[in-house]
Amino acid sequence: MASSHLYFVAPFRTLRSSPSLPKSPRFPLHVSRSSHLLTHKTLAFSTVIRGASGSGRSSWRAMAEKGKGKVVVFDSEEDLSVSLAKYTADLADKFSKEKGSFTVVLSGGSLIKSLRKLVETPYVDAVDWSTWHVFWVDERVVPKDHDDSNYKLAFAGFLSKVPIHPGKVYAINDALPAEGAADDYETCLKHLVKSNVISVSAATGVPKFDLMLLGMGPDGHVASLFPGHPLVKEKEKWVTFIKDSPKPPPERITFTFPVINSSANIALVVCGAGKAGPVNAASGNGQNSDPLPVQMVSPEGELVWFLDKDAASKL
Ligand SMILES: O=C(O)[C@H](O)[C@@H](O)[C@H](O)[C@H](O)COP(=O)(O)O
Incomplete structure (x- = not known):
């Protein structure tokens, strides 16, 4: 068997409390290459700590102490995708049992590709997809059949493969320009809050999604909230728009930080050496005076970083 290691390098919480390894996992953890390490029982803390270098450990300690979440580093994106599927399926199960719905x-x-194991056995058959409500943290203002559309991407790689009711998939209104599309999406969220589909943060009164699956760009952006852009400071709107996105296409709508940070759970899924710098900055090692958008991700609930070893290489 090829050697593959999963390193859990945020050493200050027991794995039993990790949402990636919940107390009573509904779904068995299916892994291919690293099953000797990745079972619920054998994923011992000491095992994974051994995988971390000394300097790496102190970086993550800084992150953990600042309340920036738990960190899981995988040898490969393949291993990461296995764990991400289980984490997502277990949270879906938990919320569905608690309140009859799961808002994701x-x-x-690249996030959609990393979700690929969720549409495979055992999850594709075992997950109760009827409770799922699907949203986008950001969307490009293009028709839904355009190659730049996040909806199209998610449909091709995920939604077309599972029986989520189309009425519970909340895509952008692509007939509207950016500003109208953002307002329309915010209105949609308000209706769903009113009808109790989306929970509300008691602290902030804004929507509290059960799970946000966030990617991060090499510049440290999340959603369509880019470094140095005034939208990172938006406090009132739930959904806003950008017409000068540095990442093409330029016109997008995006959730704002008040909504992102009200989440019950956020997974930050980051792969590749090109993103190691912002990951390092987020660990507390950054020199930047203005925080990167990714450094502003600080949910009410749980934050888990899913990193491959290249993304963690500067720690
Ligand atoms: O629509 C978008 O552009 C995204 O939602 C964006 O925020 C993305 O998650 C990051 O840019 C990371 O993208 P990659 O994982 O492909 O680098």
């Missing part, structure tokens, strides 16, 4: 927010980009 997707990003565009």
